[in-house]
Amino acid sequence: MTIGKVLRGVYLGLLYLFILAPIIVVVASSFTRTNYIVFPPKGFTVRWYGELAQNHPEFLASLGVSIAVGLGTALGATALGTLAALALERYPVPGRRALQELFGSPLVIPSVVLGVALLQWYSAVGIATSILSLIIGHFIIAFPYVVRLVTAKLIDFRESHVERAAANLGATPWQVFWKITLPMIRSGIIAGAVFAFVTSFDDLTVALFVVSTDVQTLPVRLFNYMQYNYDPVVTAISSLMVLLSVVMMVVMERAMGIGQVFGVSGQQAGKRGKQRVYE
Template sequence: MVSGRRVLSMVYAVVVYLFLLAPILVILLSSLTTTNYIVFPPRGLTLRWYGELFAHHPEFISSLWLSIAVAVGTAVGCTVFGTLAALALHRYPVPGKGIWNALFASPLLIPSVVLGIALLQWYSTLGIAASSWSLIIGHFIIAFPYVVRLVMARLQEFQSSHVERAAANLGASPVQVFWKVTLPLIRSGMMAGAVFAFVTSFDDLTVALFVVSTDVQTLPVRLFNYMQYNYDPVVTAISSVMVLLSLVMMIAMERVIGIGQAFGVSKTHTTKRGTVHAH
């Protein structure tokens, strides 16, 4: 009975994974077609459209580098300020802590279209022109909550305050306590938040669509505008590049800290008497 349930669970997991990955596989395979239009299954296999992308569409390459730069800036800013916010809310008696928690989580509840319109109106009022910095500010707002939540989850998982007090009692300065005790404990949450901030910024279309210009366009916006007049395999080629870059980021996070550790998932060991959870 147990083995039968295990087999059914494995089959169910495989079916779910295939369902989720099927659209991505369709995009990847469609980018290899030899035809001048998108078709699946692909008719023949070729890397021609990737060559077309890099040889005849420099605007996509410039938008790719802009998206990477904006995503890196967003990830760095969100990681620094999100970590400081999480530490403040978790460690110190901040007045109106519940209000601050709700405020930091509000970008997750506000529709992206509404947020994009609000940023457009705000930038217009202040006279801020479209630039990489205006994009970073917009993406900072939507990615900031991920860093705060992930770092706070790590702080709540470990009773790090006891370790910090022990280090302080042994003569460590506040700076040494932070760098040698606090930071290693929350590092995985910080890195996971940074990766989420990067991917959120890199893949964003809705907010960026309202704050870009003809000269400053991220890759998703460039692709969206291109698809209004063209629908050739170049579309699937650039989409595949975006998917592969996001996949590389997730693999890097898994290699460095592990997906389970990043989200505070404990390892589970089963014994004859029951289940034991260990970090």
């Protein structure tokens, strides 16, 4: 083993430790025996998880709201995001470049700005705070991820021309989509749905502006609780949220390689550019 490989391994180890250290501290602190958050934890107990289930039903109610909003967001963003990606990649849509920029704009707009804008818009049109209003807000921030992930799979699949061959052999457009296109981009759709759910479930900034005392997501409930309490119940809740997010990310990784999650490779982009030139 060369010195370069050793240094590279040390560098990567320190980098991973730096990234994971806050999560490790939170999870470890949830098992402390003390009545306050401390690290390293003093003793080991699962008391605070039992405390969460028995004495804090409001957190379980907020968990249900977060799951409902996350599922609604994932369903809506996946359906419309897939259709948008198909339209932009497979059909000569007028103003394609402008639509791509529009669909990706929530990624560059600060979440605080989106939250304030949604609050003002809901007030102007008279929309009351509900699970539906939360889904609309989270749909805006999750939609670009679905479009990007499905587009990546469409670009990867575009070179095969299997759809054209199936159409030449007599398959109807619906048969081509259901039996060829959909199975080929299924991993991108699943990854987009999981990413939309995780984005909605973990969001605090946008939800903070559009919730009410009766309808609160789990991150908002936790944020309000921390203003007056600082016991290990906070770390127990946070650990459960981390666990759920990790499970969702593992599902996404199994469905679609991590290299595809963050966009299209330069080689694929180059192929797409050359093909459009020849078209």
